[in-house]
Amino acid sequence: MKLYLKIWRQLNTSSKGEMVNYEIDGVSEHMSFLEMLDLLNESLIQKKERVIEFDHDCREGICGQCGVMIDGRAHGPLKNTTTCQLHMRSFKDGDTIYIEPFRAKAFPILRDLKIDRSAFDSIIESGGFIGASTGQAPEANSIPISYETAEASFDAAACIGCGACVATCKNASAALFVGAKITHLALLPQGKIEASKRVLTMVQQMDAEGFGNCSDTRACEIECPQGISILSIAKMNAEYTKALIFRK
Amino acid sequence: MTDSKIPEGPLAEKWNNYKAKAKLVNPANRKKLNIIVVGTGLAGASCAASLAEQGYNIQSFCFQDSARRAHSVAAQGGVNAAKNYKNDGDSTYRMFYDTIKGGDFRSREANVYRLAECSAALIDHAVAQGVPFAREYAGYLNNRSFGGVQVSRTFYARGQTGQQLLLGAYQGLLRQVSLGKVTMHTRHEMLELVVIDGKAKGIIARNLETGELERHIADAVVLASGGYGKVYYLSTLAMGCNSSAIWRAHKKGAYMAGVSWIQFHPTSLPQHGENQSKLTLMSESLRNDGRIWVPKAAADDRNPNTIPEEERDYYLERKYPSFGNLAPRDISSRAAKEQIDAGHGVGPMKNAIYLDFSDAIKTQGKDNIEAKYSNLFAMYEKITGINAYKEPMLISPSAHFTMGGLWVDYELMTTIPGLFALGEANFADHGANRLGANSLLQACVDGYFIAPYTIPNYLAGELNAPKNTIAHPAFDEAEKAVRAQLDKFLNSKGTLSTDHFHKKIGRLLYEKCGLSRSKEKLEEALDEIKLLKTSFEKDLLITGDDTLNSELEKAGRIADYIELAALMCHDALQREESCGAHFREEYQTPDGEAVRNDADFCYVSAWEWKGAAQKPELHKEPLVFESVELAVRSYK
Numbered sequence: 021m022k023l024y025l026k027i028w029r030q031l032n033t034s035s036k037g038e039m040v041n042y043e044i045d046g047v048s049e050h051m052s053f054l055e056m057l058d059l060l061n062e063s064l065i066q067k068k069e070r071v072i073e074f075d076h077d078c079r080e081g082i083c084g085q086c087g088v089m090i091d092g093r094a095h096g097p098l099k100n101t102t103t104c105q106l107h108m109r110s111f112k113d114g115d116t117i118y119i120e121p122f123r124a125k126a127f128p129i130l131r132d133l134k135i136d137r138s139a140f141d142s143i144i145e146s147g148g149f150i151g152a153s154t155g156q157a158p159e160a161n162s163i164p165i166s167y168e169t170a171e172a173s174f175d176a177a178a179c180i181g182c183g184a185c186v187a188t189c190k191n192a193s194a195a196l197f198v199g200a201k202i203t204h205l206a207l208l209p210q211g212k213i214e215a216s217k218r219v220l221t222m223v224q225q226m227d228a229e230g231f232g233n234c235s236d237t238r239a240c241e242i243e244c245p246q247g248i249s250i251l252s253i254a255k256m257n258a259e260y261t262k263a264l265i266f267r268k
Numbered sequence: 269m270t271d272s273k274i275p276e277g278p279l280a281e282k283w284n285n286y287k288a289k290a291k292l293v294n295p296a297n298r299k300k301l302n303i304i305v306v307g308t309g310l311a312g313a314s315c316a317a318s319l320a321e322q323g324y325n326i327q328s329f330c331f332q333d334s335a336r337r338a339h340s341v342a343a344q345g346g347v348n349a350a351k352n353y354k355n356d357g358d359s360t361y362r363m364f365y366d367t368i369k370g371g372d373f374r375s376r377e378a379n380v381y382r383l384a385e386c387s388a389a390l391i392d393h394a395v396a397q398g399v400p401f402a403r404e405y406a407g408y409l410n411n412r413s414f415g416g417v418q419v420s421r422t423f424y425a426r427g428q429t430g431q432q433l434l435l436g437a438y439q440g441l442l443r444q445v446s447l448g449k450v451t452m453h454t455r456h457e458m459l460e461l462v463v464i465d466g467k468a469k470g471i472i473a474r475n476l477e478t479g480e481l482e483r484h485i486a487d488a489v490v491l492a493s494g495g496y497g498k499v500y501y502l503s504t505l506a507m508g509c510n511s512s513a514i515w516r517a518h519k520k521g522a523y524m525a526g527v528s529w530i531q532f533h534p535t536s537l538p539q540h541g542e543n544q545s546k547l548t549l550m551s552e553s554l555r556n557d558g559r560i561w562v563p564k565a566a567a568d569d570r571n572p573n574t575i576p577e578e579e580r581d582y583y584l585e586r587k588y589p590s591f592g593n594l595a596p597r598d599i600s601s602r603a604a605k606e607q608i609d610a611g612h613g614v615g616p617m618k619n620a621i622y623l624d625f626s627d628a629i630k631t632q633g634k635d636n637i638e639a640k641y642s643n644l645f646a647m648y649e650k651i652t653g654i655n656a657y658k659e660p661m662l663i664s665p666s667a668h669f670t671m672g673g674l675w676v677d678y679e680l681m682t683t684i685p686g687l688f689a690l691g692e693a694n695f696a697d698h699g700a701n702r703l704g705a706n707s708l709l710q711a712c713v714d715g716y717f718i719a720p721y722t723i724p725n726y727l728a729g730e731l732n733a734p735k736n737t738i739a740h741p742a743f744d745e746a747e748k749a750v751r752a753q754l755d756k757f758l759n760s761k762g763t764l765s766t767d768h769f770h771k772k773i774g775r776l777l778y779e780k781c782g783l784s785r786s787k788e789k790l791e792e793a794l795d796e797i798k799l800l801k802t803s804f805e806k807d808l809l810i811t812g813d814d815t816l817n818s819e820l821e822k823a824g825r826i827a828d829y830i831e832l833a834a835l836m837c838h839d840a841l842q843r844e845e846s847c848g849a850h851f852r853e854e855y856q857t858p859d860g861e862a863v864r865n866d867a868d869f870c871y872v873s874a875w876e877w878k879g880a881a882q883k884p885e886l887h888k889e890p891l892v893f894e895s896v897e898l899a900v901r902s903y904k
Binding site: 054055062064068069075076078084098101130138141144145147148149150155156158159160167170171177178181204208211 | 546
């Protein structure tokens with residue numbers, strides 16, 4: 021099929037970007053969206069032009085490195101699907117597709133569609149862990165965890181840190197990302213000990229990174245490729261309130 | 269040079285003996301010592317975090333935008349540990365034996381025993397970190413069985429075990445960043461190793477955001493940069509996976525071993541077209557419930573659901589009745605290739621076999637199959653558009669894991685003192701074939717439990733060594749070499765992209781140094797690689813400049829792949845036997861099973877780089893088996 025692409029090009033963080041038009045022919049429905057971009061880049065190289073920079077790595081939906089806005093939607097039109105797992109059978113011949121980076125104040129654009137998501141690392145660094153050093157662990161089965169708890173914890177832990185939740189949120193809030201980590205760890209008995217400290221420092225860091233507040237529009241839940249529930253935001257709020265009340 | 273430094277004593281006591289005698293560094297002195305760790309996958313992140321916890325200063329590097337992206341994240345099926353929670357006959361020895369047999373008796377007894385011995389502690393540690401492993405209703409950890417073994421020793425977190433283990437390691441790593449013990453360098457790629465007075469003392473890294481070259485100095489360097497299966501282009505690996513860190517260390521004097529031992533994963537998705545960039549892996553755990561078959565008649569293109577039972581060949585169940593669909597990966601992949609080559613392949617490109625869940629759905633119900641594999645079935649449908657609850661999956665073998673890597677001794681140290689290689693980057697524990705769910709294990713055990721003993725043992729001797737600075741001539745020379753290569757790429761006036769060369773080298777290796785090899789094909793491959801190298805040097809075209817430029821990043825990786833491909837062929841050519849993943853067509857039984865030659869090839873092939881114009885030099889490390897009898901590896 022033949023497609024008309026409008027792609028965001030921007031040289032670096034401080035420069036001004038713009039949408040640039042491209043045409044691409046010979047796209048097969050079995051190609052992934054990123055393979056379509058590979059094909060476009062191949063044609064740019066043949067014209068001796070600089071390629072379109074975009075982030076990607078595993079191309080199987082788990083590393084969280086890819087992610088662009090496709091026709092205004094984070095990761096494109098499908099539910100529970102990362103950009104790399106989107107295939108061209110979701111488009112038809114003659115379509116015009118708008119491709120832009122994930123936009124948020126806390127995610128500066130590095131070049132074209134590549135962004136800097138190190139704010140997410142900073143939030144994890146502020147407390148998104150259980151402080152167990154190598155060598156300290158007790159026998160694994162000495163801490164029984166109910167099936168339901170383990171599954172619920174996993175549901176939240178499945179977050180791939182792609183940033184679609186932030187990109188789709190009108191406030192550029194990271195509440196779903198942070199809520200997911202709070203929930204993953206707070207549900208587990210071994211994560212409860214640090215739960216109060218964790219929620220306070222992570223929320224503080226989230227604000228410091230320049231993410232907006234959550235106003236409960238639930239857009240994040242719709243675009244999350246891992247289907248993380250906004251109940252994890254509720255859990256974060258509950259943990260936060262509890263931590264504030266009992267803070268010593 | 270290839271002294272494996274296996275400790276004294278009976279097999280089960282060797283690691284304890286080593287630990288009892290290993291040198292220590294006083295806690296007050298640890299903060300004076302710096303360690304560079306390249307790679308933030310399970311091996312790199314766990315090693316960096318564990319050494320930081322002890323008090324050393326760590327510089328951690330990854331090419332991705334975050335440490336959490338490393339390709340360990342993609343492992344689906346699980347991680348093995350000899351906990352014997354299922355009370356079904358498992359033990360450290362049993363796990364050791366399965367692994368050494370699975371590797372076709374081409375790995376070191378002492379290394380493999382240590383891997384099994386440390387496996388239980390890994391599960392304990394991962395649970396303490398908050399890894400949400402699958403549980404039974406009573407709250408205890410659940411296990412399943414996995415390819416190539418007869419006990420249930422695999423721990424798992426749905427189909428995302430690698431991701432969950434990596435998040436545990438990543439969070440542990442970032443905790444050390446917050447404590448000031450680790451400095452993270454994301455979007456940085458190591459482009460050269462710096463060796464001073466024969467010891468690894470630093471690296472040259474390129475900042476991939478700005479293009480700047482940086483000098484980093486340390487008292488020891490750890491490479492945990494993963495495997496090189498992406499040399500085949502179409503593989504289950506991430507696009508950025510590469511061999512550059514280990515290859516550049518190889519060219520500085522570190523030997524490479526078992527280089528041509530590449531695992532082809534039997535259950536990946538088949539290729540569908542020329543512009544494809546990767547072959548997605550479907551977890552091997554699917555083989556617990558799926559049955560593998562092809563039509564008995566060649567070129568049968570009926571819809572699979574209409575092919576009657578008696579016209580189907582469940583060839584794994586037929587050929588290997590005691591293991592059936594769970595036969596080890598090398599055996600399953602080769603059997604698939606045999607069927608495809610004989611014209612029984614299915615799918616649009618006739619390059620696939622069926623993995624059928626209809627019996628499992630009939631006996632266990634769709635709900636149960638969904639509970640076990642829903643994410644995999646969903647992923648399959650996203651990529652192929654096919655609903656696997658209704659139609660069998662199309663699967664095919666794909667380049668996956670490299671058993672080969674940098675040669676390391678028992679301490680995981682390479683032939684360059686002070687340079688360590690961990691996880692898939694080393695060759696150590698899997699022999700000629702890796703068992704499912706042992707790669708996550710090896711990466712973690714190397715990083716959490718082995719390097720934290722062996723690296724301090726080395727560093728104890730470095731405490732009073734003369735301190736160098738980044739102004740040392742060795743840094744000048746290394747940076748100059750990197751700069752010269754980058755300039756050469758940018759000034760190349762050809763017409764072909766990096767991907768063009770990558771696809772070429774990949775196709776060549778699939779055909780001539782893939783699931784089966786022969787003297788004739790390997791010799792052809794070596795000639796073709798020479799031509800490809802010449803073409804790469806003059807026909808390459810890189811657009812853009814020396815700042816953020818993904819094409820420039822790829823160029824260096826391809827240059828290394830071309831040289832590595834030649835070494836893979838030399839290695840495969842020299843080893844005149846079939847063992848594990850290395851199947852030489854000349855050495856097989858009449859019914860197509862591998863014929864190993866213990867009399868002549870019971871050694872590790874460690875290769876030394878002798879320059880671009882010279883053949884590599886082979887060093888043999890004999891494999892001595894004191895505890896197991898070398899047996900023909902039969903899964904019949």
